[in-house]
Amino acid sequence: MTLKVLITPRSFGKGSPAPLEMLKNKGYEIVINPYGRIMTKEEMVSLIQDVDGVIVGVDPLDKEVLQHARKLKVISKYGVGIDNVDTDYAKQMSIPVTVTAGANKEAVADYAFALMLGTARKLAQIDKECKNVNWNKMTTIDMWGKTLGLIGLGNIGKGVAKRAGGFNMNVLAYDLFQDKAYAEANGIHYVPLETLLKESDFISMHLPLNEQTRHIIGSQQFKIMKPTAVIVNTARGGLIDEEALFCALKENQIWGAGIDVFEQEPPHNKELLGLDNIIIGSHCAASTYGAIDEMGMMASANIIEHMAAKAEIIDAD
Structure with a gap:
């Protein structure tokens, strides 16, 4: 079964294709934010229902959204601020939340x-x-x-x-x-x-x-x-x-x-x-090509690491 990853940040992979290639080389199906802006709750709900991993920027990932993420295995924050993520509910659902500490x-x-x-x-x-x-x-x-x-x-x-x-x-x-x-x-x-x-x-x-x-x-x-x-x-x-x-x-x-x-x-x-x-500013302090590349690589690595860990648990069972 092909695993699916939703990517919401508009700048992801903008400087270098390497972060996307990391995910594609693992055989993941990639779903890119189609709106070219921060998504609403309703838009997040419609896209997150059948994904296994999400790389998220500042789009809403509160309980209302996460309740619809039935297959979600990992949340990879593209950055370090996680106030848009209901971490308590994610923990309750055993969904790890990672950040790209130090990248930007x-x-x-x-x-x-x-x-x-x-x-x-x-x-x-x-x-x-x-x-x-x-x-x-x-x-x-x-x-x-x-x-x-x-x-x-x-x-x-x-x-x-x-x-x-x-x-x-x-x-x-x-x-x-x-x-x-x-x-x-x-x-x-x-x-x-x-x-x-x-x-x-x-x-x-x-x-x-x-x-x-x-x-x-x-x-x-x-x-x-x-x-x-x-x-x-x-x-x-x-x-x-x-x-x-x-x-x-x-x-x-x-x-x-x-x-x-x-x-x-x-x-x-x-x-x-x-x-x-x-x-x-337009929330662009971290928007340099160097920072974007580093955040993308770290966010992709976090997805791959936790997807693999989940797969190992399933195999062990």
Whole structure:
């Protein structure tokens, strides 16, 4: 019997055919996302009913969808954030959930730093004005020697901290799970969240999304930031209350924001798109050819490994 694998990420295999070839060489039948966008629950339900494995991006894989996945043997996340997957239900159904840990960390760290620098120097706004033949100079803010606050000091946060070293920045961090040895070795100081928000010139989000972290940045947090603060989010939509963000930007409570992820994409509040003090990304921080290739290879390897393990169990029985 031919095993079937559903692939939902639009960028899978975009840089190199190798991830797809890995699966085809195992004789798997491949089903590609036919919509060219993130799928809805209904679309996921229609495609997942008879597949044995799924390589999933940010498409919904909650209980409602998984209840229809009668043959599913493995969920291979194309990335590391699994907030779109009902892991409790998957565990209940003995479906392993794997991630591509570390595959895109350098690409996302690059993008987070690019958003900070681009927002600080108003690169998008200056570009827009120049294309309208307005050559008036804009005065912007510096990054050199400023304080960077990292909300989350995992692999990507550490990557951003390394880049900050080249800008002679003082680095603060907030995280419930503290790597104190790494922080001490790299001159990073763990502080309470309120201290980080008050003292940081640049704030970069690197947390998973869960009930504890949802809207960890809201109206009260914006009120204690510096008026020249820049906040960027390349982690997960939902970490920042978007209505509070809109108000903070519109009222110039902070200097600006660089946001690559939203609770709904495109964002529900379309007024955000009209502000000059925000740079918006299309959830593309990890979208470099190098990161795409690495994530694809790891995601395919995870599918193959767990399919083989399931087959061994069946043979043993």
